Amino acid sequence: MDGPLVTKHYLELTPPTGDDPLADLERLSAGLAASGVPGIEAIDVPLSVAAAIPAALRESGFRATASVGHGTGTRLVRVEPGDTTARNYGLAVDLGTTNVVGTLLDLNTGAALGEASEVNPQVVHGEDILTRIHFCLKAGNLELLQGEAAGCISTIAARLAVAAGISATDITCVSVSGNTTMAHLLLGLDPYNICRAPYVPAAFSFGTLRARDLRLAVNPEAVVYVLPNVGSYVGGDVLAGVLVSGMHGRDGVSILVDVGTNAEIVIGNRDWLLVCAGAAGPALEGGVVRFGMRAMPGAIDRVRIDPATFEPEFTVLGGVKPKGLCGSALIDLLAELFTTGLIDGRGKFADPGLSRRIIELEGRRAYVVAYAPDTFDGADGGLDIVFTENDIDNLIRTKAAMYTALSVVTRELGITFGMLENFFIAGTFGAYIAADKAVAMGMVPDIELSKYRLLGNSSLAGACRVLLSREALREIDAIASMITYKQLNVSTDFMSEFRAAMFLPHTDSSLFPSVTS
C-alpha cells in the first residue's frame, strides 16, 4: 500500500470501564489494527510516545490521532488529542556539500509549503569533501561536523515551520538526500575509509532513524530516512536523480549528468544502470574561476553578448548589484564569447582593439562583464567583474573532462549519442543551464535539443518523492541494487581524447554539426 512515510489515523476509541480495563497503549493499538493499519501488531513504540498517550486520550474523550511511521518497521511517532489528520508535515532535505536546501511538504496533498536554503556551515572547514574528511581525523571534529549538519537542517526546519504557521514539532518525518560523505557526516559515521582504497563507506543503508538520535530540532520521534548510497562515489543524491528522471523504468537508454560540486554520469535503462564519476563540478561552482561564486543573491546567472556591440546583458539573482558569476553564467559566457568571435576555439581572446571590454590583466587577457561602479561593492572598493583566459582554460578543461567521460563510457558500452532516448541534466544549478549553451561549448553532445531534460535539484526532488511515497522508497532500494559503479579507464586513449576535446566546441567539428554550421 502506497502513501507517505508517516500516516495519520483518527481513532474514536471506547473509554475503558471495569469490564474493559484494557491499558491505554493496547487500546490505541487495537484501534489502529481495526482501522486497518498493516503490521501494527509489531509496532515499535518509543517510550516518550507511550508516555504521552494517557493524557492525549483523556484530553479528548478517547478520540485521538496517531501518527504512524512506515520505514524499516512500523513505528508509533506521535499521539495527539482530537482529529489532527488534516495536519501532516514532512521535511525533505538536499544536504549538499556547499548548499543545504529544504522543502516543507504537506503529506496529505503533496504540496510544497515552502523552500529554504542555507550555506552548509561545514564549508568553513573546507570547501570540498576531501578536506572535510581530512578534518575529521582530529578527535571531536566528526562530532562538530555532525552538529553543524544537524544544526543547519534544524534552522531550515524552524524557518519553514514558522513561515507555514506550524510548529517544528509538527514535522514528523524527514528525508535527506546527499552524497555518501555528507550522509556519513550527518549521521556521525566516520568518513575516513570513503576516500582511501578500497573506498568503503561505513554503511550503504541507514534504516529509519529517530530525529532525537541525530539531534534534529523537529519532533524528537520523527522518522528520519537518509537515502542510501552504493559506494564512496555514488551517493543518495545520485539515486534520487535516477528516481526523479525515471530512466530506470524506460526501455531506451538515457544519460543523467549530475553537475554539482562533483559530477556523476549515470547511463542505462530498465535493465541496467551504470554510474561513473566525472570531474566537471569544481570549475562551475566558484573557487577555480576568479569571480566564480555559488548561485546565491548577487550572482550573475545569465549572460548574453550583443554580437554587434560586444556589450553584455545579464541578470543577477536576488535583484541586487552583481558580485560574481555562478555556473550557468560561466557556461553562457564561454558560449557567447565563442559564438561572437571574441575568443577562438582554443579559448584565446581576440585583439583588444575589437572591443573595449577586452582588457589586459596580469599578462593575459580578460573580458569585463561589469565595471566596478556597477558592482555590489561599488566604485570605492569594488573591482571590475572579469572573465579571464585562465578561467576559460579551467572551464575548457572541465567541459573536456565531461565530454570525454561521456564519450568514453558510451563507446565502451557500444552506444552512440544518437541512440540516447533522453539526456538528463541535474544538479544544484542544473535548472539554470541552457542546454543549447552547454552544447555550444562542447560540454555535452550535439544531439536534438528536445532530448535534453533539465531536472533542477533532483536530489531535493527525490527526497520529496520518498516522503510522499513508500513505493518510491522501495524504488530507491531497487535502483541501488541494480546500479553498478564503473571506474573510468584513464588510459592513453582517454588522455588523447581529452586533449582533442580541449577546443570549442571540439577539434573534430563534425561532432558538433549544429554549432559549427
Next chain:
Amino acid sequence: MDGPLVTKHYLELTPPTGDDPLADLERLSAGLAASGVPGIEAIDVPLSVAAAIPAALRESGFRATASVGHGTGTRLVRVEPGDTTARNYGLAVDLGTTNVVGTLLDLNTGAALGEASEVNPQVVHGEDILTRIHFCLKAGNLELLQGEAAGCISTIAARLAVAAGISATDITCVSVSGNTTMAHLLLGLDPYNICRAPYVPAAFSFGTLRARDLRLAVNPEAVVYVLPNVGSYVGGDVLAGVLVSGMHGRDGVSILVDVGTNAEIVIGNRDWLLVCAGAAGPALEGGVVRFGMRAMPGAIDRVRIDPATFEPEFTVLGGVKPKGLCGSALIDLLAELFTTGLIDGRGKFADPGLSRRIIELEGRRAYVVAYAPDTFDGADGGLDIVFTENDIDNLIRTKAAMYTALSVVTRELGITFGMLENFFIAGTFGAYIAADKAVAMGMVPDIELSKYRLLGNSSLAGACRVLLSREALREIDAIASMITYKQLNVSTDFMSEFRAAMFLPHTDSSLFPSVTS
C-alpha cells in the same frame, strides 16, 4: 531457537578490496547472516552502533564480535574487535516498592556472578504505591521518580560490575520485574490511572527498550526488557512468580502467594490462571509493627522460644546486634508465643507472672525479645526490642485477611485446600518463612507441609530466567494472556469469615488439625 536475550557472534570477515567494496555495516550483516543469526535481514542498527563498526573491524583485521539483541525485533547492540564471545553479561532486577535487588548473570553459563540490593530511593516520597502515585500529581515528580529508579538500578549495575571485574558497558541486556506501578515509574509513564477506576495502566507491554532511553548506566544500547503487566494489580513480579513456580504448566491446581509489600494470590493450572489481590503485606514489612523492619543487617529473622523457660533464641541478619524484627521473625514469634502458651488464641498475653519477658507497656502487654544492652544501639540510647499486643492484633488481622482470601477464592472456584498440588510462597522474605509456622498461626491452610514450596524472591528469579531464555520471554506473554484478575467479593460472608479467622490458628479448630492436636 532458545538462548539468552543477547547473543554474541564472532565473525571472521574478509577485508574489503577493490573488487569487493561492500560497506562495513553490510559486510558485518552478511557475516551474521552466514553464521545463521535468524532475522538478521531486518536487523535494527542504532546509529551509535553503526558508528563504532569501522574502527572495530579495522582494529582486529575484520575479526569482530557482534552482540545481537532478540526482543520485539532483532537489534545490533554492540560490535567489539576480536573474539569476546566468552564475555556476555546481563543484569536482572527485581524493582520492588521497598527494595531493589539485582543479579549479574553470565549469559553464556547462566551463572549468577553477584547479587546486590539497595533500598528503593523513592521510599523518601512515601512507603507505599498510593503515596507515590499521589506524589506524581505535581509536575516534575514523575521525572524525579523515574530518575531515582534508574539511578538505583545504575548503582546496583556499577557495584556488580566492579565486583565481577567487568565494565558496566559490558552489560548489554537488562530485565526488570516489578509491580505495575514500579514499572510505570521506571519508564516515566504516568501511573495516575492505575489507582483510579476503572484502574487502567498506561500500557500492559513495553517492548524492548534501549538503556539510553531509560538513562540506565549500562551499555547505552543495552536491550531493556521490563516484564509486562496484566492490569493495575497484576504486575510483572506476579507473572515472574508464576513463571518460576511452573504452575502454569501443571495439570494439578496450585496456589501461589506473593507476600511482599502487597500480597497477591494466584491460583490455577495449565488451563486457567486466576489472580486476586490480598492485603497481607504491610504488617510483615515494618511500619505497622512497632519494631518491624525490612530484612536487612540488624534484623532478627528467626526466633524460637524455649517452652520451659520462655526465653528466646534468635538469629540476626548480617551478624550484628539486633535492631528490629523482620517478617519471618514476626511469624515465628506469633507461632512460638502461641504454641508455648504465652498468648491465647485471641492474641492476648498470659499473666506477667508466667515469665519475666512479659511486661506491661502503655496499658497493654508485650514480650521482650531483646533487652536494651543487647541491642544494636546498646545500653545508652537503646530500647528493649518488644513484640506488643498491638503488633499481634495487626498480624492476626493480616493473617486473617490472607486466610479468608484463600478460603473465599477456593470455595468460589469449587476447590478444597486438599485438592491443591502445590502451595508456593514467594516474596521478598518468602525464602525465610517457615511453612510450619505460617500454618501454626493460621495464615495458610493446614495441608501437608511437603506441598509448601518456598520460592524466595521469584520476581528476581523470573527476571533472571527471561535474560537467559527467549522461550521464557514467550512464556511470560503466554502467562499474561491466560491470567484473569478476579476482584475479591467483600460480601457479608467474607466479613464473617474474616472475623472467624481472627483467632490463632482459627476459631474453627477443625480446619487446623495438625496445630490443635
